[in-house]
Amino acid sequence: MADQVLDAKGLNCPLPILKTKKAIKGMTPGQVLQVMATDPGSIADMTAFCNQTGNELMSQSNEGDVYTFEIKVA
Amino acid sequence: MLDAGDNTKKMTLIVTKGTLDWAYPPFILGTTAAAMDVEVTMFFTFYGLQLLKKDLDLKVSTLGNPAMQMPMGGMHMSMPNIMPMIPGVDRMTTTMMKNLIKKKGVASIEDLREAAVEMEVKIIACQMTLDLFEIDRNDLIDGVEIGGAATWLEEATASDINLYL
Numbered sequence: 376m377a378d379q380v381l382d383a384k385g386l387n388c389p390l391p392i393l394k395t396k397k398a399i400k401g402m403t404p405g406q407v408l409q410v411m412a413t414d415p416g417s418i419a420d421m422t423a424f425c426n427q428t429g430n431e432l433m434s435q436s437n438e439g440d441v442y443t444f445e446i447k448v449a
Numbered sequence: 450m451l452d453a454g455d456n457t458k459k460m461t462l463i464v465t466k467g468t469l470d471w472a473y474p475p476f477i478l479g480t481t482a483a484a485m486d487v488e489v490t491m492f493f494t495f496y497g498l499q500l501l502k503k504d505l506d507l508k509v510s511t512l513g514n515p516a517m518q519m520p521m522g523g524m525h526m527s528m529p530n531i532m533p534m535i536p537g538v539d540r541m542t543t544t545m546m547k548n549l550i551k552k553k554g555v556a557s558i559e560d561l562r563e564a565a566v567e568m569e570v571k572i573i574a575c576q577m578t579l580d581l582f583e584i585d586r587n588d589l590i591d592g593v594e595i596g597g598a599a600t601w602l603e604e605a606t607a608s609d610i611n612l613y614l
Contacts, residue, residue, distance in 0.1 A: 387554040389481040393564050397482035416552075427485040 377445060378402065384413045384441060391417045392424050395446070399430060402433035402448045407433065410444045417442055459608040461490040461601060464613065467499030469507035469546055469558070475614045476500075476561035482610075483568035490608070491565070492601040494575035498582070501574055501589045505559060507529055508543045519545055529566075573600055 381398045383391040391412045398408055402419070418435065421444050425432040431447040460482050475491060483489045495518050500507070511517050511528040518525040519542070532538050545568040550557065556564075573596045574589060580607070586595070594600075605611045 387556070389477050389484070389561075390554070390556050392481055392484050393556075396568075424485055437477045 376407065378406040379408050381408060381410045383417075384411055386412065387414055388416050388420065392420055395421070395424065396428075399428075399446070399448050404448050406448045408446045409447060410446065412442050412444070413440050415442075417444075421446075457486070457488055458610070459488045460610040460612070461492060461602065461605045461608045463611075463613045464491055464493045464497035464500065467507070469497035469509040469543060471501050471614075472558045473561075476558060476565060476568070478614075479570050479611070480561050480564045480568065483565065483570050487610075488571075489565075489568075490571040490573065490601070490604045492573045492575065492596070492604075494578050496573060496576050498584060498589075500558065500562070500610070501572065503588060503590055507558060508539055509546045511542055512537050512539075513515070520549070551562050553566055565593055566590070571604075 379398060379402060381394055383394050386394070391410065391414055395408070395410055396408075402408060410417075411446040412421075414420075421435065422432060424430075425446060429449040431449065433447050435442065435444045437443065460478075462475050462479055466472070475497070479489050479491050487546060492544040499505075510533050512530060515527065515530070518527045528538075528542070533542070549555075571594065572590075572592060574586075575593045576595050576597050578584070579595070586593075
């Protein structure tokens with residue numbers, strides 16, 4: 376489903392955001408990036424990042440300690 | 450990054466501290482802002498200039514910092530102010546801090562600085578501090594601009610966020 380998957384597990388603030396930005400830069404509008412992170416701060420941060428940059432946060436979920444985000448590239 | 454559209458937000462940071470712990474706030478904010486399409490200028494002055502040296506040898510000291518408590522075996526250890534006077538204690542604290550950074554998946558300052566350069570953060574080194582402390586410009590990383598208070602002010606007056614760190 377996702378066009379690209381980014382494994383940001385084990386990384387702390389601000390690395391999940393920096394890596395997400397880097398991944399998005401290499402993608403085309405409409406594509407979906409799936410990010411997996413273990414940083415609990417990424418729930419608030421990923422929302423803020425998408426609000427600010429205009430990329431769409433399609434979904435977020437968590438299973439155990441892993442948070443998964445799906446972002447549609449603007 | 451530098452779309453320079455009308456809605457582009459801008460931020461400047463004045464970076465004044467050169468210890469391992471206080472190197473984090475400016476580089477975290479600078480890189481995150483750049484990732485969020487904010488145009489970032491970082492002005493390095495006084496001890497902050499140490500963060501621009503090609504070879505970083507940053508240390509942390511507990512001196513004058515009673516709030517510093519290192520996690521240790523499920524407890525927290527604070528250090529009396531006499532401790533950093535003892536030779537080797539600052540080195541030990543620095544090593545502890547670096548180990549913690551690695552263990553917790555926190556980026557190194559080197560990595561964050563590289564990310565800042567990669568994301569076209571504008572980096573300005575204070576000319577006066579270079580003169581004052583006789584710092585060789587060639588010892589600083591590439592891509593650094595040299596400027597003074599007026600250079601920062603020009604950016605700051607056109608910015609949405611200005612922070613002194």
